[in-house]
Amino acid sequence: MEAKILSGKEVADSVLEGLKGRIARCKEQGVTPGLAVVLVGDDPASQVYVRNKSLACESLGILSETILLPADTDQETLNALVDALNTDTRFHGVLVQMPLPKHLNELEVIRRILPEKDVDGFHPENIGRLIIGENTFLPCTPAGVMEMLRYYNIETSGKHVVVVGRSNIVGKPMVNLMYQRLPGANATVTVCHTGTPDIRAFTEKADILIVAAGVPGMIGEDMVKEGAIVIDVGVNRVEDPARKKGFRLTGDVDFEKVKGKTSAITPVPGGVGLMTIAMLMQNTVKAAEEQLNRKKWQ
Numbered sequence: 001m002e003a004k005i006l007s008g009k010e011v012a013d014s015v016l017e018g019l020k021g022r023i024a025r026c027k028e029q030g031v032t033p034g035l036a037v038v039l040v041g042d043d044p045a046s047q048v049y050v051r052n053k054s055l056a057c058e059s060l061g062i063l064s065e066t067i068l069l070p071a072d073t074d075q076e077t078l079n080a081l082v083d084a085l086n087t088d089t090r091f092h093g094v095l096v097q098m099p100l101p102k103h104l105n106e107l108e109v110i111r112r113i114l115p116e117k118d119v120d121g122f123h124p125e126n127i128g129r130l131i132i133g134e135n136t137f138l139p140c141t142p143a144g145v146m147e148m149l150r151y152y153n154i155e156t157s158g159k160h161v162v163v164v165g166r167s168n169i170v171g172k173p174m175v176n177l178m179y180q181r182l183p184g185a186n187a188t189v190t191v192c193h194t195g196t197p198d199i200r201a202f203t204e205k206a207d208i209l210i211v212a213a214g215v216p217g218m219i220g221e222d223m224v225k226e227g228a229i230v231i232d233v234g235v236n237r238v239e240d241p242a243r244k245k246g247f248r249l250t251g252d253v254d255f256e257k258v259k260g261k262t263s264a265i266t267p268v269p270g271g272v273g274l275m276t277i278a279m280l281m282q283n284t285v286k287a288a289e290e291q292l293n294r295k296k297w298q
Ligand code: NAP
Pocket: 141, 164, 165, 166, 167, 168, 169, 170, 171, 192, 193, 194, 195, 199, 212, 213, 214, 215, 218, 233, 234, 235, 236, 272, 273, 274, 276
């Protein structure tokens, strides 16, 4: 069977294209959607993510500002910056790039961002809204997976979805989106993690397998059902002396071996990673629209 390669670029481009009219309508009403991104320290992967976010904003005409803080920034300084961004009306979205240096409390920072500006969708209030099916900002990576499945008309209702990984930013929201009684969801969901003794017993039964573990190539051919759909969220740097940078990016799925067994699969790079930024742009525009509407009624 020839697997369909699900292109993150194609879906992300279509999401971004759809935002152009919405951004223009905000601007007609005197509001330029704005995103503030805070980066603490100099983690190279985070620097790349932050730069890509800023470039995406630029290409859409979204105002973006990146605030760089040294790695030894204390909690009070970071909290004060978040408070200032919360009240800065130029920014409809506020995002603090994770992970933070170890001495800082991530949850304290996430809780401090106003839920209406929490375009990462990590605030406990927004996670709660997701679980009870209310309007909210969906965390960008799981939302990107949902959008890819929708775009490629992949039926989820009644399917068995297995998610590997239970992090707060990918695995848990992914699981909670998938079982909602909503179009594009309504699946039966199993979640695997390091406490699962025999992961293969579950992954090999998945109609749709979503892997977000951060373990390069952990999903091999023997772990996947014939004809399954495989979504690889993993982005791992593995050493590669042949590359100029000395590393290459690879997913959690052994793509070359697994693809022949699937009906559709996402590559890494070129898959879910591109969706994350597109969904962040969508959340930022949504935040601007909602803040604009609120102002109209005040
Ligand atoms: P994380 O916080 O490290 O969580 C990893 C999860 O996978 C944990 O729940 C862990 O289980 C589970 N896990 C790890 N090794 C496992 C194993 N051998 N067997 C079963 N479960 C295992 O990572 P994350 O932030 O969710 O990210 C996961 C991956 O997605 C990473 O490669 C990351 O770079 C990538 N990612 C990509 C995007 C994107 O834009 N495409 C965005 C975010 C993350 P325990 O809970 O038991 O420890």
